[in-house]
Amino acid sequence: MQVPTYQASTTSDCQLLAPNFANPMQIFHYPSQPEWAALQQRAAAQQAPDVEQRVAQIFADVRQRGDAALLEYAQTFDGADLRAGLRVTPAELEAAVGQVPSALQTAIRQAHANIRRFHEAQRPAEEKVETMPGVLCWRRAVPVQRVGLYVPGGTAPLFSTLLMLGVPARLAGCPEVVLCTPPRPDGSVNPVILFTAQLLNITTIIKAGGAQAVAALSGGTESVPAVDKIFGPGNRYVTAAKQLATRYGVAIDMPAGPSEVLVIADESANPVFVAADLLSQAEHGPDSQVILLSDSLAVIEATQAEVARQLATLPRAAVATRALDESRAILLRTPEEMLFFSNQYAPEHLILAVQNPEQLAEGVTSAGSVFLGHLTPEAAGDYASGTNHTLPTNGYARNYSGVSLDSFLKKITYQRITAAGLQHIGAIVETMAEAEGLSAHARAITLRLESLAAG
Ligand SMILES: NC(=O)c1ccc[n+]([C@@H]2O[C@H](COP(=O)([O-])OP(=O)(O)OC[C@H]3O[C@@H](n4cnc5c(N)ncnc54)[C@H](O)[C@@H]3O)[C@@H](O)[C@H]2O)c1
Ligand SMILES: N[C@H](CO)Cc1c[nH]c[nH+]1
Ligand SMILES: [Zn+2]
Structure with a gap:
């Protein structure tokens, strides 16, 4: 059609x-x-102007006061006293498995396998292209080095979101993975989220939610490592904070x-x-x-x-x-x-x-x-079918895709030119560089061609 x-x-x-x-x-x-x-208008609450203002205040506060601010916001928004520590301990992680019913463990493992299978098939092929004889170009996919995953937990502990973010992060080979999720009022993290984190071999888990978690990931605090890119969905505070994070040189997946x-x-x-x-x-x-x-x-x-x-x-x-x-x-x-x-x-x-x-x-x-x-x-x-559920909302599907393996990869281009290749491409570059008035560019070719001619 x-x-x-x-x-x-x-x-x-x-x-x-x-x-x-x-x-x-x-x-x-x-x-x-x-x-x-x-x-076609979205819900009025999403457009509320006070959200951006509130998020900007939280953001500035966390970037200035670090962990102290995170502890206060955990108390205010999540009702949790985290003075014992913002990070999930190895003992907490270990204890989680026993608290997850085996039928749920089996379901999560099957969903994990399906999501992995679908995302593995997205791996880009590395192809070397000879654009002219002796001019070889190629692209290599390299993982984003430090990634922050946000898993919502305000009204429902979305451990499924952790699968959607953790599976492609692991397939991409991101060396540093930091997970943030809101604590429960007793200061713990939902055990199913911790079970899923173990399945994905994620051990840096921060008890922080909302805009304050995103702010912490964007610049780092005493307990939270700074990251290069922040992923994950959330409510309007989380989404506004992710958009603000981009002003601090941190990339985001998309507004989700x-x-x-x-x-x-x-x-x-x-x-x-x-x-x-x-x-x-x-x-x-x-x-x-x-x-x-x-x-x-x-x-x-x-x-x-x-x-x-x-x-x-x-x-x-x-x-x-x-x-x-x-x-x-x-x-x-x-x-x-x-x-x-x-x-x-x-x-x-x-x-x-x-x-x-x-x-x-x-x-x-x-x-x-x-x-x-x-x-x-x-x-x-x-x-569980395999596709990713972290997707653009609020009309952003007009210009963004959902999370995929690609979201966790950067593509670096490479090239290598032989003597014959330089002879093929040289005059083209010289002509174009002179036409742009950039003689040093032209000279970078000319000097090499002269050197080749001189043997
Ligand atoms: N687009 C997607 O791909 C996708 C996927 C899954 C979930 N979602 C969405 O994620 C959202 C999850 O929302 P949630 O609220 O359950 O969890 P959440 O983790 O996104 O937000 C909880 C946090 O919001 C902050 N917060 C709450 N009220 C606040 C206030 N008045 N001022 C400042 N901060 C405040 C708190 O810090 C709290 O910890 C839902 O809207 C759901 O629809 C979207
Ligand atoms: N529908 C949500 C994305 O908008 C994803 C989700 C997680 N758990 C249940 N549903
Ligand atoms: Zn849903």
């Missing part, structure tokens, strides 16, 4: 039904294109903030599955965003009823309901129109719950990760 150049109608018969518990999502009927921009999913559902979709997929992202946090697009009002209404039904028994219903407040179900006219809307919105996850998902998938130009068909829930990619 060609990338659609669809133009939506500019006239509207858009209606908004007010949400209530029975109708947890707002439903919009055939919005006109001028109305789309408002429907509050989770999002957009589902395109046609009349073949199962509303029970669609509702479950929408709720699986809504339960991440109050500022998560879920969007349903359908060309079938019946599917939208049945999904709406299903969301309400499933919400009633969801342990994190309070969180999910807040996310649903800013979520939308939108009735559009055709598959092309839905795809066009989705490409503009650029969701972190895109589920194609349609009859012919392969065909629609070919037209996707902006999305972090795409899930095809009725039996491919996004939850599979979140945990």
